[in-house]
Amino acid sequence: MFEAIATVCALSDPTVCRDMLLPGLEAATLAGCDALVAQNNPDVGRFAADYDVGPIRCEPQGRVAVFANVAPGVFVHLGIISDANANNQGDVANLAFVIGESAVAVIDSGGSRKVGEQVYRAIRQETDLPISHVILTHMHPDHVLGAGVFAQVGAQVVGHDKLPRALADREQTYLTNFGRLIGASDFIGTQVVLPDITVTESLQLDLGNRPLNLQAWPTAHTGSDLTVGDPTSGILFTGDLMFHQHAPALDGSVLGWEKVLEALQDLPYNQIMPGHGGPIIDWPEGAAALSQYLDVLIADTRAAITRGDSLGVAAEIIAQSQSGAWDLFDLFNPRNATVAFTELEWE
Known part of the structure; x- marks a missing residue:
């Protein structure tokens, strides 16, 4: 298989390509x-603004x-269990x-255009x-920043009705922070692409005798969570409403999130693909670990608030009993504790 490519370099630094x-x-x-390149004369600049684009070959x-x-x-593709960095390019x-x-x-489309390109090639092999x-399951950059590749070939971008505002508000932060983590060269061409279609409650897409059932959820993991159900296979794609490992x-x-997780367990699917881990786990039994974590997070946060702990003290002790159950716990739990404390102190 042969494909068209172009060398793209940053205008500010011609060595970043x-x-x-x-x-x-x-x-x-x-x-x-x-012959395809000659016939189509692709407009590379549309998807590589602010870059110097070399000849197409x-x-x-x-x-x-x-x-x-x-x-x-x-x-299904198993993402690396890690924070985004130069080695994984946001995958x-x-x-x-x-x-x-x-x-x-x-x-979902990965954390950079480069990852999206690799996904595109995998599709074309099949x-x-x-x-x-x-379909973007929520606003976080590791799930949305590869979408430009698919928009370029005419795919409609679909997301929760709160997703356009969430992405617009965070666009520059995502591009700056993820670009720094992944590296300027590998991040070239990455864009935030806003949805063409938004889902307020539910929507069914037909891929040709293959319906997909999309459902928008109230604020849980984020304010823009969307699930994708495939009745044909019995698999529910939960995005980050479910974590594993x-x-x-x-x-x-x-x-x-606790309420939505309970509702997800009542849906008629026997397997899920979580946003991280797995990549396929049995359902609803696979919800047990996350359900326990959320229960502990809520209980410990309420106890800290009742004791009068400061936010700084509380963030260091909330849900520590769960540390052995999860990878990257020390990276994510303090933020979870902070978000939970800020929410529950107003109960």
Whole structure:
């Protein structure tokens, strides 16, 4: 397989460059790829503003993200259990794609355009059907920053109705902070892409005899959580409403998350793909560890407030009994304790 790429460099520093994939221009032969480039004359600048774009050329296919085929038409990718850094390029969230008879839907897109390109290549190894939708399960950058690749080939971006405002408010922070963590070269071309379609309550997408049921939730893990159910396989894609092995991260309401987690367990699915960990776990029994963590987080926070602990003291002791159950606990639990304390002190 050959694909079209262009070397893209920062205008401010010509030494900061990377080869960027131009999706939609793939062919089995070099001649076929060259012909597609000549026929389509792609507008690279639209997706690489503020960069110097070199000539478009065709080369053998680049790095492909690893996906497991867990059910007919369902492919899942296990994100690295780590904070985003230069080694993983933002590939720290679970991602998926579902293939119907007429189209493909991507569920979350990774923490950089470079990760999104690797996901795109994985899809193209399985099917040449159009990618109709990229569904973003919530606002966090490790799930949304690869979406530009799919928008470039005409996919509609779908998210919670609170997602556009959440992304617009955080766009510069996400791009600055993730760019610093991942590195300027590998982050080239990464954009925040706002949804074309928003979900207020529920929405069904049809990929061709393959319905996907999208549901928007009240504030829980974040204020923009969306789940994707695939009745055909019995798999529910929860985004970060479910964590496994990776320490939970609270950026919304701990009480809301507890209620939503209870509601998720009543849905008619027997497996889930959490936002981190797994990547496939049995349901609803797989909810037990997160449910226990949230219970402890709430109970310990209320106890700290009753004792009159300061926020600084409370953040160091809340939920410490859970430390052995989760990877990256010391990185995420203090923030969770702070968010929970700020919410519950007004009960």
